[in-house]
Amino acid sequence: MNxxxxxxxxxxxxxxxxxxxxxxxxxxxxxxxxxxPAALSSMLAQGFTVPVYLKFEEDLVVxxxxxxxxxxxxxxxxxxxxxxxxxxxxxxTNQKTxxxxxxxxxxxxxxxxxxxxxxxxxxxxxxxxFDLKSLYLELKVNKSALGTKLIKRSGVLGESTxxxxxxxxxxxxxxxxxxxxxxxxxxxFVNLDSVSSxxxxxxxxxxxFYSNDSETDFDLYRALYERDFEGNRLAVGMMDTWSMQSxxxxxxxNSSKIYGVTYGNKSSTxxxxxxxxxxxxxxxxxxxxxxxxxxxxxxxxxxxxxxxxHELDTSTFPMGVYNVEVKxxxxxxxxxxxxxxxNKTNARQSSVTGQLSxxxxxGMLEYSKKRDDQEIKNNQKTWLMGVAAAKxxxxxxxxxxxxxxxxxxxxxxxxxxxxxxxxxNTNFNFQSMLASDGSYRAGTSLSYNLPKGYANLWGAxxxxxxxxxxxxxxxxxYSLGMSLNLNQVHRKLGMLTLNYxxxxxxxxxxxxxxxxxNLFTNRYVDMQVRMGLQRSDYDNQKNYNDxxxxxxxxxxxxxxxxxxxxxxxxxxxxxASYKQNFSDQLINTVGIDVSQMLNRRNNEDLMDNFTxxxxxxxxxxxxxxNLSMSASRNNYSVxxxxxxxxxxxxxxxxxxxxxxxxxxxxxxxxxDKGSMAAQINGQNYTLTxxxxxxxxxxxxDYVIELMNDKTSIDSVSIAEGRKSRVTLYxxxxxxxxxxxxxxxxxxxxxYYPNGELAANANIxxxxxxxxxDSKGEFSLDVDKRYPVLTLIEANGDICESTLQLEHARxxxxxxxxxxxxxPTSSLKNxxxxxxxD
Numbered sequence: 096m097n098x099x100x101x102x103x104x105x106x107x108x109x110x111x112x113x114x115x116x117x118x119x120x121x122x123x124x125x126x127x128x129x130x131x132p133a134a135l136s137s138m139l140a141q142g143f144t145v146p147v148y149l150k151f152e153e154d155l156v157v158x159x160x161x162x163x164x165x166x167x168x169x170x171x172x173x174x175x176x177x178x179x180x181x182x183x184x185x186x187x188t189n190q191k192t193x194x195x196x197x198x199x200x201x202x203x204x205x206x207x208x209x210x211x212x213x214x215x216x217x218x219x220x221x222x223x224x225f226d227l228k229s230l231y232l233e234l235k236v237n238k239s240a241l242g243t244k245l246i247k248r249s250g251v252l253g254e255s256t257x258x259x260x261x262x263x264x265x266x267x268x269x270x271x272x273x274x275x276x277x278x279x280x281x282x283x284f285v286n287l288d289s290v291s292s293x294x295x296x297x298x299x300x301x302x303x304f305y306s307n308d309s310e311t312d313f314d315l316y317r318a319l320y321e322r323d324f325e326g327n328r329l330a331v332g333m334m335d336t337w338s339m340q341s342x343x344x345x346x347x348x349n350s351s352k353i354y355g356v357t358y359g360n361k362s363s364t365x366x367x368x369x370x371x372x373x374x375x376x377x378x379x380x381x382x383x384x385x386x387x388x389x390x391x392x393x394x395x396x397x398x399x400x401x402x403x404x405h406e407l408d409t410s411t412f413p414m415g416v417y418n419v420e421v422k423x424x425x426x427x428x429x430x431x432x433x434x435x436x437x438n439k440t441n442a443r444q445s446s447v448t449g450q451l452s453x454x455x456x457x458g459m460l461e462y463s464k465k466r467d468d469q470e471i472k473n474n475q476k477t478w479l480m481g482v483a484a485a486k487x488x489x490x491x492x493x494x495x496x497x498x499x500x501x502x503x504x505x506x507x508x509x510x511x512x513x514x515x516x517x518x519x520n521t522n523f524n525f526q527s528m529l530a531s532d533g534s535y536r537a538g539t540s541l542s543y544n545l546p547k548g549y550a551n552l553w554g555a556x557x558x559x560x561x562x563x564x565x566x567x568x569x570x571x572x573y574s575l576g577m578s579l580n581l582n583q584v585h586r587k588l589g590m591l592t593l594n595y596x597x598x599x600x601x602x603x604x605x606x607x608x609x610x611x612x613n614l615f616t617n618r619y620v621d622m623q624v625r626m627g628l629q630r631s632d633y634d635n636q637k638n639y640n641d642x643x644x645x646x647x648x649x650x651x652x653x654x655x656x657x658x659x660x661x662x663x664x665x666x667x668x669x670x671a672s673y674k675q676n677f678s679d680q681l682i683n684t685v686g687i688d689v690s691q692m693l694n695r696r697n698n699e700d701l702m703d704n705f706t707x708x709x710x711x712x713x714x715x716x717x718x719x720x721n722l723s724m725s726a727s728r729n730n731y732s733v734x735x736x737x738x739x740x741x742x743x744x745x746x747x748x749x750x751x752x753x754x755x756x757x758x759x760x761x762x763x764x765x766x767d768k769g770s771m772a773a774q775i776n777g778q779n780y781t782l783t784x785x786x787x788x789x790x791x792x793x794x795x796d797y798v799i800e801l802m803n804d805k806t807s808i809d810s811v812s813i814a815e816g817r818k819s820r821v822t823l824y825x826x827x828x829x830x831x832x833x834x835x836x837x838x839x840x841x842x843x844x845x846y847y848p849n850g851e852l853a854a855n856a857n858i859x860x861x862x863x864x865x866x867x868d869s870k871g872e873f874s875l876d877v878d879k880r881y882p883v884l885t886l887i888e889a890n891g892d893i894c895e896s897t898l899q900l901e902h903a904r905x906x907x908x909x910x911x912x913x914x915x916x917x918p919t920s921s922l923k924n925x926x927x928x929x930x931x932d
Contacts, residue, residue: 192403261828273732292826355458384425533562703727717750808905843909
């Protein structure tokens with residue numbers, strides 16, 4: 096009986112194994128010359144991801160090899176007895192080689208199966224090959240399938256990282272008081288600039304309060320909504336001509352106010368590159384290699400590239416227009432060489448060419464009618480409408496054209512500006528305005544730098560005439576100048592600068608001549624000499640004829656001293672001044688100037704025999720400013736200026752010490768005099784107290800890293816929020832709330848309540864633990880927020896001590912520390928039980 100049962104079970108098992116084998120045999124997949132078992136067949140049917148590697152079909156490397164340049168990831172699946180590519184995902188951020196748009200689009204929309212040889216043709220320029228044995232997918236291309244990896248000439252700022260409502264109120268104030276021959280005058284002003292925002296939307300209001308001995312006045316300059324985002328700017332509200340101008344030049348409107356709207360694609364969110372050569376230098380490498388750039392036979396740059404067509408990075412190349420030799424080196428062997436031109440000029444405002452910038456604007460104009468020969472009339476309200484456009488071209492060393500067409504009241508105006516860099520050394524600017532009433536303005540300037548820095552020459556001419564209806568100041572003037580670097584001839588010859596300007600309309604002229612030479616330099620002092628003359632001729636006021644010679648000394652520790660003699664209209668004066676700067680101090684700069692008459696030869700000049708002046712500049716946590724005072728025998732004056740800001744974000748209201756329209760509030764929670772540091776885009780800021788507001792410029796990305804202050808004895812540990820990235824628009828105040836542990840290293844000796852030393856005892860606190868030695872002594876890092884030491888004995892008793900660390904910084908010796916048992920300890924329980932008994 097038992098034998099029959101065993102034989103039956105064996106038969107059932109053998110039959111089952113045969114059925115399983117048959118099922119596996121039936122479910123196996125045959126692809127090309129490969130056969131896959133059932134388990135792997137299931138994976139193929141569900142789809143799996145493999146990397147895609149790029150290979151140039153004319154690769155110079157000898158022999159068969161597999162590419163190591165990953166370009167994408169592909170999802171491969173088995174369906175309808177064929178192997179398909181379901182999806183290709185390109186890694187754009189780390190892509191080193193650019194495919195042509197046609198090939199990339201075809202790969203992204205693939206709906207095609209591999210043939211029996213695991214080949215997939217993508218046209219005449221590209222094909223895919225799949226090695227199933229090693230699951231290696233290779234994209235083989237020729238040169239026509241490759242695009243060029245260009246360096247971005249411009250980028251667009253991303254979304255604001257501040258989602259809540261925030262605002263900044265900047266203020267500047269000043270006060271002046273003077274006493275001149277017993278006649279006193281005083282004046283004050285306060286300028287307020289408010290910027291409130293939600294994300295990229297912000298509202299700006301700006302106005303000034305002014306008061307003097309005879310009048311008090313308040314003027315509102317701007318009150319507008321603005322959204323400058325993703326390369327487009329929209330502004331609506333009351334604005335001055337400066338707020339209206341993104342591209343437009345509105346020189347015919349003088350200081351008028353506008354109630355209107357402007358929209359265009361000239362945006363502060365577009366960050367343009369000014370460092371690259373105007374015309375890109377392109378190179379092609381058949382496989383990964385090196386590009387060597389030579390100028391006049393000297394190696395200028397070495398750059399490594401993957402296979403493909405690339406643009407050379409010329410941001411570190413010297414300014415100028417010059418030829419370079421570009422050599423391609425692969426596997427240590429030079430494969431090609433060519434000549435290219437670098438075209439970089441300091442005068443260029445952008446390396447972006449061919450892109451049209453435009454702006455449209457309109458609204459109601461409050462036209463300020465004022466002429467030199469007329470009284471001020473009441474401002475007239477009228478209409479305003481116009482358009483403006485600008486474009487840069489890659490001609491010469493850069494050409495920029497800007498044009499504005501606008502109309503208001505009964506006037507139509509056309510303005511044109513051109514900036515032309517003929518060479519890296521020659522820059523030309525021309526501005527013109529022509530109005531329907533016959534008004535016109537034309538201004539031109541030309542500058543030329545001699546090679547090797549020998550000299551710089553410049554000249555400018557401006558003329559304007561008022562027609563029948565426009566109101567502005569007419570002009571006719573010119574200026575000429577040159578700066579000669581005689582040190583290029585001999586290092587002891589110095590520099591000579593000459594400048595002459597003539598206001599023909601008002602018959603005024605000024606001539607300046609100055610010579611500068613460095614006398615000697617050593618570790619203790621730098622000494623220079625300055626000498627020159629200035630002649631000022633005026634039609635309706637007193638003329639001046641000044642000559643001077645000064646010796647300037649730069650001393651260690653940011654100190655400067657200057658002394659010299661000058662003459663004014665034959666009067667001889669001696670002058671001396673001293674200035675010193677201080678780092679990381681409340682007082683950051685001080686200075687004093689004195690002047691003494693040595694010989695008075697012209698009694699018509701009302702200068703005092705002796706004058707003295709001094710100033711003090713300061714930067715505090717919540718404010719910065721400057722106090723200055725000057726005095727002579729019968730006269731004196733005092734001036735004070737100050738600036739700061741008030742920032743709000745959520746429930747926080749924090750003061751700052753500079754005028755900028757965005758920033759960050761950092762909640763450090765530091766107590767007492769503790770300090771730490773924040774590094775923002777490489778610049779260090781000191782943080783003290785619980786809250787800190789750091790004003791920052793808007794339309795920018797910032798990387799903020801919190802760390803210990805190197806100049807402080809304090810030690811902090813940042814558990815969360817050590818590094819942040821923020822994108823700020825006007826009015827944005829980012830709120831950072833890191834978890835900051837203010838650390839103190841404590842030393843001491845521990846005793847039990849009965850006076851016994853706590854020798855070899857385990858000590859815990861909020862963040863760490865240690866063990867006392869045989870004398871009960873210990874050292875431990877403590878977070879000041881949790882100043883509690885806990886001793887845990889073997890029987891579970893807990894003895895605690897609350898430390899007095901309010902004023903401790905860095906490290907502290909606590910001396911003898913006595914702990915107290917907690918009521919829950921076994922000892923306390925025993926005492927309570929004995930008391931009840």
